Amino acid sequence: MSALPPATRDWLAGPGLVRLWSAARKRLESNGVQSTGSLRLTTVSSQERNDLSLLLGKPLTGTAATVRLDVLDKRLRTSAAGLGLGQVLEELGPPLVNRRAAREENAAERQRVWAALTSSLDASPLAGLEWVEQWSDVLRRTGVPKAVTPETAVRTLQQAVQVLGVLLDPHRTDARGRGELAASVTGSAHGLDDGSWLARLVQRGIALAHGTDLPGDAAGRRALWRLVTVTPDEVSSTVLTYGLQPLGEDWRARSLRERADHHAETHLTSRDLLDVPLQLPAGTVIHICENPRVVEAAAESGCSQPLVCTSGSAATVVLTLLDILASTDCRFAYHGDFDWPGIALANRIMRRYGARPWRMGADDYEHLATRSQAEGIPQLPLVGQPVSAIWDAGLAPTMAALGVALHEEATLDLLVDDLSGAP
Secondary structure, X not given: OOOOOHHHHHHHOOHHHHHHHHHHHXXXXXXXXXXXXXXXXXXXXXXXXXXXXXXXXXXXOOOOEEEEHHHHHHHHHOOXXXXXXXXXXXXXXXXXXXXXXXXXXXXXXXXXXXXXXHHHHHOOOOOOOHHHHHHHHHHHHHOOOOOOOHHHXXXXXXXXHHHHHXXXXXXXXXXXXXXHHHHHHHOOOOOXXXXXXXXXXXXXXXXXXXXXXXXXXXXXXXXXXXXXXXXXXXXXXXXXXXXXXXXXXXXXXXXXXXXXXXXXXXXXXXXXXXXXXXXXXXXXXXXXXXXHHHHHHHHHOOOOOOEEEOOOOOOHHHHHHXXXXXXXXXXXXXXXXXXXXXXXXXXXXXXXXXXXXXXXXXXXXXXXXXXXXXXXXXXXXXXXXXXXXXXXXXXXXXXXXXXXXXXXXXXXXXXXXXXXXXX
């Protein structure tokens, strides 16, 4: 319930005093909620001038008015309001925020956070190492993420020091899994997952300790963990392949060739790609598709051509395999969905690997759209922002004109025919 008399509150909340209260609120919130200093209002309207004259108890003339906040505070206390300026502002709402005190408290909290980091480092095996001061300086400059409370920041920084102390111990000889390491320090196997603040802190420390740049992609981060004999998860993410026939007599190469001979698809993990000797004959054409159904159809039909599936947007493990194949002078042909995300992915693959389009031209799209309509297949509307195809300037306009999205399944018979023939 308001402490102001209703009639008084209604008058104070009127349009003639709105600018005064807004300016007074900003001033009080910035100076520790003290009624000091003065305000100057310009281009004062006749209603504002009349209401200010009544409020201050003196006539105002002209189009500008200067208001001393201490005088206004006293005037309000002795008026029908019976409250000081700060109390009146809170009655009119919203509550005042002491921004000066908040800034001072935030500064004190930041100081406590960085003091805790210094204490942790001094008590750790990292104390005195050359790179540690640089690491600490970088952390102070980048600061604590906004969503992280001071208590959580202190705990996370202490955990980072603990992890780095373990990993960079010169007498350490054991290899550890990242999940195992995270659980031992944080209680959660996901405590060092990519994207977490703790993982970024630790990775920056590892990079500085080894004099290398902080990586910007998943493959680089895995390599960074391996520098300190930490095994990241390299088995859960896979790339779907078919028909790969690597050279060599290593059992892994023989295994891939045997699966290819039996028309069996193969899921390769990141760990496989570290070990499997994927040296294919130079000039081998690798077909790349976007949807796993193409691989399934190729296997069912006993196709002979090698195939790699991105399974949608190409993950790191997919790009790692394609990088390896590119390094052996393989050539690539790409097919994907005829929708805007599909064109964006195709652009990415074609730029990176110089792949040629595989049934991905404007004529191919128009033929498929016409065929699917003639066969009575429900038309999937094309939605989203158009994306120009780097290999065919006419494709995007044709797609936009017809307005139909076509997934790879619409091309399946033609793709299988291509994969069944000679390279």
